[in-house]
Structure formats: C-alpha cells, structure tokens
Amino acid sequence: MTQKKPSETGDATKRSPLFCDSLFAYKRNITRAVQVGTIGIGGSHPVRLQSMTTTNSLETEATAEQCLRIARAGGELVRITTQGRREALNLEAIQQYIRHKGYDFPLVADIHFNPNAALLAAERVDKVRINPGNFADGAKKFRDIDYSADVYQAELADIESKLGPFLEVCRKNGTALRIGANHGSLSDRIMARYGDTPKGMVESCMEFLRICRRANFDNIVLSIKSSNTRVMVHTVRLLVATMRSEGMHYPLHLGVTEAGSGEDGRIKSAVGIGALLADGLGDTIRVSLTEDPEEEIPVARLLRDHVTGRPGHALIEEVSAESYQPYAYVKRSSHQVGIFGKGQPAAVVMDVRQGTAFENSQLVPEAVLVSSVDVSLPSAFSNCIRLVPRQYMPDRPVADVWPLLDVRSFLSDVRVEGHKVLEVRYSDLDAALLGALRKDEDVVLLLTSDHVNALAEQRAFFLALEENGLTHPVIVHRRYSDADLAHVQIKAAADTGLLFLDGYGDGISVAAPKLAIAGLVELHFGILQASRVRFSRTEFISCPGCGRTLFDLQTTTKKVRERTAHLKGLKIAIMGCIVNGIGEMADADYGYVGAGPGKISLFKNRALVMKALPEKEAVDRLIELIKDSGDWTEAPPLSNIF
Template structure:
C-alpha cells in the first residue's frame, strides 16, 4: 500500500507515518529525509521517495492496488516516468484492477513531471487515521491522448476539471484500431472528506450522484494548485486482454471473465447496469463457456464489482480442499492422503556419505520426503550415488531435487530422483535484473515461447520417468517479465506459476504441485489463496506444498511458519508442508508434524461454526479492521488511551503472587524502571488480566496496581471481583449472560467494560452489544477443549457481525491453553488460531494464558505473534535462510552472532543468507543483507543492492553494524538501570 503524503503532513504526523508500508512524498528534501528517518522509513528511489517497511497497513483500500503498485514500482526502479504508461495499460487490463482507477490531480507530482500524459501519479487516499466512508481508489492520471493512444481497447472516461464547478461533462472515449468514438455523460466530482483530506490530495471522480456529498470541503484548494486543463480519466468497462470475446454491457461492470453469466450479488445503488434495478443481474457475454461467476461490489457502495472468489471449500468450517493425487515415488500426495511433511538437507550434495547420512537421519525422524539441492552437473552425478546408497540401505524415502537456474541439471537428475522442484522465477529466466522493463506483447510472448522451449524437455522427461514436479514460486525471486507486469505481488507469484503450469497441462502432464512461498506470512497467505481461487476458476485441482521461506530460527521461525501455514490449514488448504528453520533439518520435522496434526485434526472434525455469509473480510488484499481505541471521557481521572496499542496490543494474565514483588512484575511486563517506578516502553504489555483481585486491605499489591494504572496500563478483572473488592479504575470483564441479566449495572456508572464472547452466540445475544455503553474492548475466547468449534471461524462470524452492525469495538484474541500444554504446541496453536485472523486484519491484540508456562515466554510469544503478522514491531526482524548444500558459512553460528549484536533495532530487517545464488533474490524486503559471496567471504547488501563485496568473515558482522550506522538505522542498546 502506498501513501502519498505532503511534506507538511509528514512533518506533523510522524506517528501516523510510522510503520506504513510505503510512503510517497511530495518532495524528498533534507527535512523530509530527516522526518522519514524518525519513522524508520527507507528512502527507495526518486519517484516513489522513501519507502517504509512493507508491513501491511491498517486502512487499506478495497480496490486492487497490486497492478497499479506494480506499475509504480517499475516506474520507480526505472526512474523513467514515461515508461509507466504501458504498465498502466496492462494494469488496467489486468482483471484485478480493471476498474480501479480514478484520477488524482496532484499538482506537485504533476508539476515535477513535464507531461502529465506520460505520468502515473500514484496515490492512495485514506490518509487520515480514521476509516473513510467512501471506497478509496488507487489513482492513476492519464490524459485523453494517453488514454486513447496508449490504452487501446480500453474505454476511458475523460473529464476536464473546472475550478468553478463540481460537475462537468465527461466523455467516454473508446479506441478501436485507429478510430475513436466519444460519447458524453454527466459526471460529478466528489471531494473527499475535509477532515481526512491532506492538502492537495484526494479528488474522486465517479459516475454517481452527490448524495453522499455533504462534506463542507470545497474543491478550490485542490484546483488552485492544479492545471485547470488537467484531464482526468477513469478506466471503465475493461475487457481483460486475454478475453477479447467478452463484451462489457455497461461501463459499470469493469470486471468480466470468460464466463457466460455474471451474477451480481447486490447492485450498488450508485451503479446503473443496463436497465436492471433488481438485486441480481445477469450479464451475458459471447463466451461459449458455461461457468457462472458471482460478482459483488468491492466494498459497500463501491461501483467496482469484483468476482466473489472462492479460495477454499468453506469459510465457516475447515473442509479440506479436494485435489488430485500426485505420486512422489511411491508416496501419494494430496486428495485424502495424509498431509506430508518434508525438509531439506544442508550438507554439500557432492559429499555423498554426509548427504546420505543426513537423509537417513531425517527419514528416521519421520519425514515423508527429503529435498536436496542440485546446483550443477557434479551434484547431479552425486545424486545417482546418493539414491543408490540409500536404496542399498533400505531407505526408500522419495528424494526431491531443488533446481535453480539449471535446466540441464534438472533433466539429468530427473533420471534418478522422484520429484523435481523448479522455481519459475529462475528456471528459464535469469534472476530479475530490471534491465528490461518495457515488455511489449511481442516481447512477452517471445519469453513465454522461450520458457516453453526450455521447460518442455523436463516435463516430457518427468512424464517418461513418472516423476513428480513442484512449481515452486518464491516471492523474492520473480522474473523480470513478471516483475514488470505485476511487481513482486501475490498476483505476480501466481501468474509466474501458472505460466509453467500451462505448459505442463499442454503436454498433458499433471503430476505436479504448486507452492507460493514468501518470508512475509501475510503475502504468502494471500498468494496461496489467490492461486487456489484461480484454480477454482480454471477447474484445476493440483495439490499445494505450503511453506514460509527464511522463517528464521527458534520460536520466531516456528511462529512465522505457524501463522502462514496454520492459516492455510485452517482454510483446509495444504497437502504437504515444510517449516524452514535455520536449524538442523531434522529439527524441522517436529514443528512440521505438529502443524500437520493441527490441520488434519481440524479437517477431520470439520471444526467450525454454523454457516454464515461473509461479506466484509478481504482475503486477497490486506485491510486491517482497526477497532476504535479507547477514548478519554470527560471527568475520567486516569488515562485510558494507552490500555490498547494502535499497532496491536498484548495483554497478560497476572497472578496475585506476582503483585507481591512489584519490581519483578514491572520488568516481566516489559516496563522500564526509573527509581523503582515503571514506565511504558516499546515492548511493554498494554493491559493485564487479574482473575482475582487482592483484598482491599492488601495495600502493597494495590499500590503496585495503582502504579500500573498510572502508566495507562489497563487492569481487567471479572465482574464478580470488581463488585466484591472494587479496584479503582479497573475494567470489568463481563460475559454475555451477565450483560443480558444486567449484572454490570451494579457497577458504578461509567465503569469501563470488557466483554468476553465466543463468536458463535445467537444474533439476539450479540445484539446486546448494541445497547451497552462503556465497552472498551471485546475478548474473543473459545474454551480450548471444545473440539468441534473452530475459533477462527467463530471469530470470523463475530467480526462479520460487528462490521455489518457498524460496531467498532477492538477485539482481543484470548486463548487459554490447557495445563501442561507443550511449548511448541502453544506457539503453533497461537500462530495458527490467532495468526489466521490477524493476517486478514481481524483483531487488535492478543491475550495468551497457560498456567504452566513462564510469564516471559508468553509475553514474548505474544509480541512475536504481532510482529509475525506485520502489526507491531518490537524487535529486529530477521530473515535467515534454512541453509542447504550451497551454504557458504555456518548459518546457525553466524546468525546467533548477528542476533546477539543487533536484536535491539525494532523496525530494522536483516537478512542472513547462505549464498549469492538465491540469497539476494530470496531475501525479499530486508533492509540489510549479509550474504555468503564465496567461501570465507561475505557480501553486504542494502535492500537488494550489493554495497560491499568479499569481506572476510571475521570482520563481516562489524561491517554490517557499521553499514546500519551509516544508514542512520542504528541505536545503541538500552542500558539497564
């Protein structure tokens, strides 16, 4: 998500800017750079300006920015604005952004660019902290000339902006070959809300009435700064290029596919589609297909219709997606077969004895497959020996060859291994160089032909030998071609895999699976879902291999994997999994199995809730639902605004015993201590739950609690406790029964409430929420022992209810684990059950309870969970590869060294990668990279640019620290009092 921000706003709203995915600044001067440093933003390039960390942001727009972002990124990389236009054309042709553009008249950007006809002005609105009532729009500004000349086949809507009127005639201009037809329709320019509009930004153009337009804002300030003759174009009615037979009956339907009938679930009031006024409209196309596609408004009231895509069997219960069976050696994969677990060796493949020993170790731990890197001819030769030796030792575990950049090696190893993994980003293409950013249709077609030529022999060989294949896309290693069209987006990942899959299918080869890995679980989840949605559309049924790449080590790595893999398993997706940890490969098997068990258990029991319709969750483009943080009410003596954190809250359960040692408790809560008094810090717990209150006469415990309340830490306690041993300013925890009986009314007026809900209550019970003032937060909680109720599904139902009813309460995910829960199960259970919601933007915090676990472990797990879901950064983010036969140094040891010295840099992301073959490509969005360049030598990277080569290992960690300092990202570690 990009945010366009004025320098003025940047100076004033640092807090708001902090953690945004990407900021486009008006002018990248000294002041801006200084301000951006304060918000941890990384300057990226001249057009886009600084680019903050790419974690998803809260108020994302409902439209499909992906393609527009791709165009923007491509432009930024190029530094050539003229190059944007063809990308925009493609962006508009792309089904996911067909209708997604409205012009932005933003004079500063325009004036920096000599000709607006060759400009893509990138912006996203919702620059205010509050959710905007209208749909937001990705913005693209093109002139009529550009539109007619460069976007052939697209009807554009063109309107001159007048500084005197909000309404102006617009022209629908359609270009076909050399002829252009125009037709004129009235259009209304609708301003954004004054309150939310930063100076100079936010002009909507929409074929609509002005019924919503009650804002006091006038359009003049914008127009005064805008060339009066600037032309605004809105692309409408775009038939995606690959589907020329589709006729769009009305400009309002911007999204049609190769379907006979499009069923629109509800026609937005603002949309006139032919003469239809009903709730259901059937749009006919000339396609001979017989599929039906459901369309729905992309958000409430939006004129943009998007397909109501199905990405899993059910959103209200876990039902495993049916796939075909793929045979990997003698092990069946997919369909109803168990979820297979696998890992990868780390030894040098040429060292046959060591590799064989490693494979045996892994097999003994219970893996179903083992993958081995095969980088060249010598390794391929070694593979024959490895296979033979294993067979002699009676180990028949299927072996998988991991191939990058080496089609001939793949061909050779297909003769002895059971499965070949190819990376579509580099199998036939070089690593993305950004040397060719202009792809004409011809160029694109030629590259596809080249891929087919290079890839087909491998497909034929796999057919001949009965081998399986994995088309394994990685977010960090996409080809130039894909990057130029789609950017490094989930859509790009899917398209990259589909190119290869189409070739397999053309050759009638179907023994393959897909993977869509990324180190960012949010991106990874989106990519898999998009892929499955696409497969449903296409009628394909290939199994999925799930994984989060470069997840790291220890609990961090397990948590990231649990979020990504667990989320998909809860959706019934995934047939084989690998947990990539920077640990010995056999250590991956245990978390893998725990995850597989979790997914199998959920699918076997079909955990879930009663069917409900989901209209608000956006599963293809992240959009965080931010609950309303507590506001300060008049007359309140304590400040409640800090009891929840805007980026995600951590709540902890505290016992009476802990209150007896206040200083220890403050430290455990992550507070700073100054002369024995607690202060909130970056990673301080936001609120605590006290299941039992200390007696009124226990002055010491009560004083400890008062000190916490004084630093804005919320203290939640059950209603019965608060009624019997009142604690000043505590937040009373009530359940639905207490709400319905009115028991909470016994509390003094104005007492704040936290309501515990399961999510599967009757709607009558949920309606109780509407009538109660003083609700500060909701705790979503389903008892852990309830096997049939899916907590993810129950929470989805609750969020759907809240959104439908306009209830904006913050929701905390509360899990109370049973006694003696295994530590790894806890991490995986929290990651899968809470992560599955947070990656969809559903939830404002977490409360994990487990009687037998250490307090610090639970606290750290909670913060890890929020960071893994790209919500709240409280420590350095590491991306480290799991290592393989290519690794040039001891990854675990070096990784531990680097972590020890740099773990206090929240907001900084460091990649530690074993080799330069894949390392730089796979480290995705890390700020700094430490990559094995040659034996004993390290290359250092800033972003994806190598800045120092061949540093001796001994001095490389210090050089990395110096690099971080040189880029102004270093702070000294905190000194304990």
C-alpha cells in the same frame, strides 16, 4: 459502520471462486493425487512432511546421512540442492547409499538456473523442483525493461521450448514436478508486467502450469513461498482461486521461506502455514528453520496434527462473508476505547487469572487480566491496565483498573460507566447482546472460544460484527493447558495468526497457566510480529541453508542475532546465497548475503553497499553499517530488563 473497503486485488478476484469450500467448516481442499516415488501427495493422502539437506551435494555420504536423519525424524521426502550437472549425476550415488541402508523414501532435486541439471536429475530421483523465476530466465537482474506483448510472448515461447524436453524426461521416468515460485526470485518479465505483487507470483506459476497442461503433463505439485507471511498466505489463496477458475486442482506444498531460527522461526512458520492449513489448503509442508534440517520435522508434525485434526466438528453458524477480503490486507475498522482500536497498535493482554509464575520480562504488555485488584504483579507491569472481574472491583474508581464483565452482567439493568471489557463467545452474539452493544460503545470485547475449530468460529464472530455494523475493538483470546512452551508457541500462532493476517483483532491474549510469564509475553509479541501487525524487536530473515550456502549459516545467524536483537523494529536478512537472497530481503533494512566461498556482501535497503568482504570481518562491518546509517541504539543494561 465503515466497512472494509475492497482493495484493487480484492476487486480483481471477487469474481473468482473462493479459495476454500467453507470459511466455517474445516475440510481438506480436494486436489488430484500425485505419486512421488513410494508416497502419494494430494488426493486422500495425509499432509506430508519434508525437509531439505544443507550439505554439499557432491559429498555423498554426508548428504545421504543427513537424508537418513531427516527420515528417522519423520520426514517423508527429502529435497537436495542440485546446482549443476555434477550434483545431478551424484544424486544416483546418494540414492544408492540410502537404499543400501534399507530406506526407500523419495528424493527431490532442487534446481535453479540450470535446465540441463533438471534433465539429468529427472532420470535419477522421484521429483524435481524448478523455480519459474529462474529456470529459463537465469538470475534476476532487477532490470527495468519495457516488455511489449510480442517480446513477452517470445520469452514464454522460449520457456516452452526448454520446458518441453524436460517434461518428456519426467514423463518417461515417472518423475513428479514441483513448480515452486519464490517471492524473492520472480523473473524480470513478471516484474515488468505485474510488479512485486501476489498477482505476479501467481502468474509466474500459472505460466508454467499452462505449458504443462498443453503438454498433457499433470504429475505436478505447486508452491508459492515468501518470508512475508501476509504475502505468502494471500498469494497461495489467490493461486488456489485462480486454479479453480481454470478447472485445475493440483496439490500444494506450503512453507514460509527464511523463517529464521528458535522461537521466531517456529512462530512465523506456524502463522503462515497454519493459516492455510486451517482452511484445508496444503498437501505437503516444510518448516524452514536456520537449524539442522531434522529439527524441522517435529515442528512440522505438531503443526500439521494440531490444525488438521478438525474434520466433522460441531456446526458453526454461518454468516455473510460479503466483507471478507482474503487476497489483500485490509484492517477492520474499529472505534477507540482507551488503548484499543482505531488504528492503534494491537495490544498485548496477559491473562494471569489462573496463576502464572510471575516474573519480569523484557517486553511489557499493555494490560493484564487478573483475578482481583490486589494481585501482586511484576514491577515491570506497574503501568499496565488491570482488567478485574466486576464483582472484585474497588468501591471507588481506581486509575488504570477496568471492570471485566460476563454477558449476563453486561445485559443486566445495572449500567457500568466508563471503559469496560466484555468476555464473549460467538454463541453469545444474539439480538439482545447486539442491541446492548449498539447502546454502549465504551466496550472492548474479549473474544474467546473452546470450539475445536475456534479459529473459524472467531472469524465468524468478526464477520457477524461487520454484518451488524458494530466497530467495537476486539481482543482475540485463546487458552491452552500445555506445560510445554514450544507446543503453545506453535498452537497459539496457528490459531490466531490468520485473524491478524486478515486485518482482524485489536489485541491478543493467550492464557497458559502452566507457563511462566516471560515466555508468554514474548509469544504474544512474536505472534503479532510474525503476522505483520506490530514490530517490537528486530526481525531476522534467515534462510535454513542448503548445498548452495557459502558460509556457516547457523553460527553467523547466532552472532548477528546476539549483537542486534535489541534493535527494535529493524529487519535484518541473513542469506546463504543469491538464489532468493536479494529478492527475499526486499523489505529488509540490511542484508548479509553469501557472495562466494568465505565472502560476504552487505546490502542496505536492497542496494549493494560492500561487496565480497572476508567472512571473518563481515559481522563487524554490518554493525558499522547500521551505526553509520543512524539505526543503532545501545542495548539496555540487564538491570533494566529483569
């Protein structure tokens, strides 16, 4: 079998401690406890939920009332944009307003570019977030500078001179610190030495963390975020492994930046955050949606409760993890069986065996699991492969109909010729089944699980296949009894995204008999897109907004989505300001970024194309730019969709 080849990143980190205690048993990562006002983060404390205000931070009542709405929704701490001295001073008035209403939840100041504002904020709130990419370096200029060792060390010394006084103010006031690195705002210094890599993002955090350690300051929470879930997950894992190698155990804040709105934002957040929570990482989370901030809290709560309710689960038999590459994407090698495997796009397989409301959908799966060959399917599914239980197969071969077997029938003496699907669990993978699979390569495995920690059990299955040299394509299958599509979106994305982020899976199948087909089809494609393995529609990278936002982000995002959602495979970034705008849209095809009050700048492949356009004409100009660049196609008529 062709094993997963270690990448450069994998080789570099292979000697580091693993990022979690076990790949097969859920256990919270042990971190030091950090006190933030009235709550503790890390240690034995539960995973905390938080959000961030979108108001002008100088508007005391509006900001405080939004904080209260977040708290009433279940948010346990609230972050506030703090652009400068005036905003930092006004934090005191905001806090007094909140205390007067009878609430005492912690407030967090969000600082970019302004160490002086950080000093003032540290005297007034419970926690200050600083970004190592711009705390002392200023705005990222994307300059190509050749940093000598001396110049590099001189910049670090300058950072330490600015960070030291701030740490003393934090120490004096009992203020916690979040060192929060963002993929979109790495410093020129980091970019020059490490490039736009997970190692560079980790080092951006570690430089500041080592300075704090020299100052004997430990009241710290760390975060590394990206709008790219693959980058986010691999980088946070690498950060934890790096900390472990240096004897550090600071708590982690998790989030996917610019996740977007609606189901896309929820699925993307669940994939990224869920993949880390599943391995016990994360002490506080924020689901960043381009919606009112209080709407983020119920999503975060559902995600947290779903993933973290697994301690003490039934034993999962361990298997060698020698082939596992947790710090870089390496696709598992699989051979081809029809439409599955060997580098083909991950397939969508709808499971309608237990009666799902049939209807057409804009996106069409490649295959359908049905109870019999005569089941009537929506007209849009007419070309799908039908996977039918063996006992209900027609007497004669029928085009695009494959038998679905259980393990007993597969191991029987009666050989089934041609393409087939075998429904299997990790516990089925004994010597007899392994031997039978070695003799028959014309099999696709439908991997299912009812284990409480099904994700870990399914990961063990993939590792066992690799250990035994088997390359059969695998469809990742999960089943849910929920009648609420929003709940299934969060659960399924959290339960399957990690596998696709790690290069496993040649197809996905989510069974939810109580839900209609159209929403389920969208969910399948949404998980694959959020996991970065298959792009089937426009991807919108949109920030949630904050006090720095320079236009109506929610309304604008809706307008852009309505006019461009049909553009298959394009990435469009809609960013409120420049803090992360240019960096986070590094892999976007087009960018719409706030440049000043009522002004928008448009980018193509991170290059500025139109500067400071009036907001009222910017969406039209974006459409013109897409058309002029040859990336525009007309939306299909509704009659072809439903």
